[in-house]
Each structure stands twice: as structure tokens, then as C-alpha cells.
């Protein structure tokens with residue numbers, strides 16, 4: 009499966025590959041050298057000429073980042089806003105919608121904690137209700153149950169495409185289809201799917217989508233974006249406005265801009281934003297469909313090999329599974345497994361119950377080990393990880 013990949017070059021361009029077998033791509037991926045170089049180059053320019061003057065010199069490139077996101081999602085640049093992370097992007101979309109007593113927010117069992125906390129806050133403030141759709145036998149959102157729930161009380165469908173705690177890929181396009189048929193806004197948290205899967209907002213049928221730069225896109229930390237469908241923009245009032253989102257046209261009057269930049273603030277980190285643009289172009293040059301195939305093949309192989317290790321239980325749900333692989337090891341807490349692997353130069357992470365509480369409680373799980381693969385991982389690294397887990401159980 010590695011034949012049509014120039015893994016040598018990709019790994020050479022990924023300095024971190026020399027340090028560890030890196031399986032924390034769902035946390036923060038290893039950045040490619042050109043991304044880091046672009047950030048540093050701009051910081052050096054700022055050092056020399058000043059931040060505003062440096063930004064003037066790269067104004068076209070900074071504006072081009074919107075175009076890069078647009079190519080990634082198959083949307084228009086005017087439908088893109090840039091943020092410091094995925095949470096802020098998601099919040100700007102969510103808190104731009106209005107809810108009243110009796111309105112319903114429909115979501116699924118794998119919803120991310122920060123999103124669910126926002127639902128709870130709005131429910132407490134307004135009397136809106138949160139409805140969690142049943143999952144089907146594969147752990148995906150039950151589409152028939154969802155269809156039955158959709159009536160005129162439902163003001164939002166909010167779905168996490170790929171959860172932080174496993175390989176599950178929600179059938180977002182089918183959910184989007186139902187949302188369109190019912191005329192209900194659809195907010196997709198694509199924080200974990202962006203960069204590891206091919207995404208097209210028209211195929212997904214979402215009205216709003218958010219993602220972060222540092223995960224599968226391999227961008228710098230402190231970057232993220234929001235997509236808002238142009239038809240949706242006039243119906244959303246940003247919860248806060250500054251002089252970039254709106255213009256103070258006379259002493260008693262302001263005018264809000266009409267593109268997705270109305271959710272942004274004026275100040276931003278130009279260097280990381282430029283690095284983010286490079287990271288997106290890097291992924292686009294490789295091809296998102298090609299990345300998706302390799303990541304899913306590698307993850308499937310990892311699950312297969314993990315299942316052969318005594319005492320290891322793979323915990324992923326879903327018919328379609330992505331690059332996030334989760335498991336538990338009999339007799340060892342996830343935290344201990346992470347530390348023991350770290351000592352052997354293998355980077356994995358743990359995920360706690362409170363990040364995806366509904367799903368974890370339903371499955372009776374407290375904490376999992378998460379090994380998230382990217383295209384630059386190798387079969388040899390997968391073997392190394394499994395071998396290290398085998399030696400873990402020997403030492404019990």
C-alpha cells in the first residue's frame with residue numbers, strides 16, 4: 009500500500025519522525041519542515057520590519073489562506089473565517105444562532121465535550137432542549153431515529169464527524185441529506201476528520217463546519233477555521249463584533265460585513281496563519297483522497313495487529329473507520345501504557361471519559377489509549393508499537 013507514496017521524502021520532510029514512532033496525530037501532528045520554515049521566516053521578518061509592515065508585505069499570501077481552505081472544502085473563500093482553534097470557530101457558529109424555550113438541538117452520542125457544554129449553557133439560559141439521537145448497532149448515529157426526531161422544534165443538528173475517542177466516522181452526508189430535506193441548519197465538527205479525509209461541504213450537506221490546524225492538517229498550533237454556507241450567513245448574528253467584523257459608519261451606527269470574516273477579530277497571528285496555509289497546500293498537493301486511503305489502510309492494519317496482542321482490546325466503533333485507533337490493555341491503565349510506550353520512543357495519547365461523556369458512559373469506559381496514525385507512519389512503526397505492548401504484558 010506504500011507503493012505510490014514517496015515515504016522517504018515525506019519522512020525526510022518531517023523532522024519529528026527521527027525522534028519517535030509518532031501516533032498522536034489526533035492530538036497534534038508532526039509539522040512538515042516547510043510549515044515550520046514559513047512560520048519562522050515570517051517571525052524573522054516581523055523582527056526586522058515590525059508586525060504591521062511584515063503583514064503588508066505578505067498581504068496577498070495571508071488572503072490566499074482563505075483560498076486554500078476553500079479548495080480543501082470545495083467552497084468559496086468568502087465562506088471561510090480563520091480562528092485560533094476549532095473551538096472558537098465552532099462557538100462563533102453556534103452562538104450566532106438563536107434558541108428559545110422548547111427549541112431542540114439534536115446531536116449524537118459521540119459529541120465533543122466543549123460542544124455539549126455549550127448546548128447545556130444555552131439550554132439553561134433559554135429553556136431549549138438537547139436531544140441525543142440513538143446510535144445504531146455499529147455505533148453510528150441511527151439515521152431512522154434521527155429522521156423521526158426532525159420536526160419544527162429542531163433548530164439545529166450538530167454532529168461530530170469523527171470523535172476524539174475513536175475511529176468512528178459518522179455518516180455525515182446522510183445526516184446532511186436529512187437536514188436539507190427538513191430545512192434545519194447542520195453544524196459539523198470536522199476537527200478530527202479534516203486533513204485525514206476528503207471533505208466536500210456540498211456532499212456533506214453541512215451549513216457550518218469547523219476544524220483545527222494542528223491535528224491531521226499538520227499545521228501550527230493556534231490555527232483553525234470555520235466554514236459557513238453563503239445562504240446561511242445572513243441568518244447568523246455573531247455573538248460579538250469588532251472593527252474588522254463590522255464598520256462604525258456613524259456615531260450611532262455600525263454595519264456588519266457579509267462574509268464569514270464577520271466572525272473573526274482584527275488581530276491574528278500572521279506567522280502561524282501563513283504556516284497554516286502551507287500545511288493545507290501540502291495536504292492538497294498529496295491529495296486528500298489518497299491520504300484518506302492510506303490512513304484508513306494503516307489504521308486497519310494497526311487494529312488487526314493490536315487484536316493479536318494478548319490482553320489488548322480494540323475499542324473503535326463504526327462501519328467506516330478512520331486513522332484514530334483506541335484500545336485498552338488488561339492490567340495496565342491507559343496512562344501507564346502511554347508512559348511505558350513513551351519510554352520506548354513511541355508517542356500515543358490517552359482519552360478520558362469527560363471528553364465524550366455520553367459515549368464513554370454508555371460503553372462503561374473510563375479512559376482509552378489512542379494511537380492515531382497518519383500517512384507518514386510506516387508498517388514497521390506499527391510493528392514496533394505492537395511489540396512494545398507485547399513486552400508490556402510480559403512484565404506484569
Ligand SMILES: Cc1ncc(COP(=O)(O)O)c(C=O)c1O
Nearest residue numbers: 093094095120171172197199220
Ligand atoms: C472532535 C473535536 N472537536 C473539537 C476539538 C477542539 O479543537 P481545538 O482544541 O482546536 O479547539 C477537538 C480537540 O481535540 C476534537 O477532538
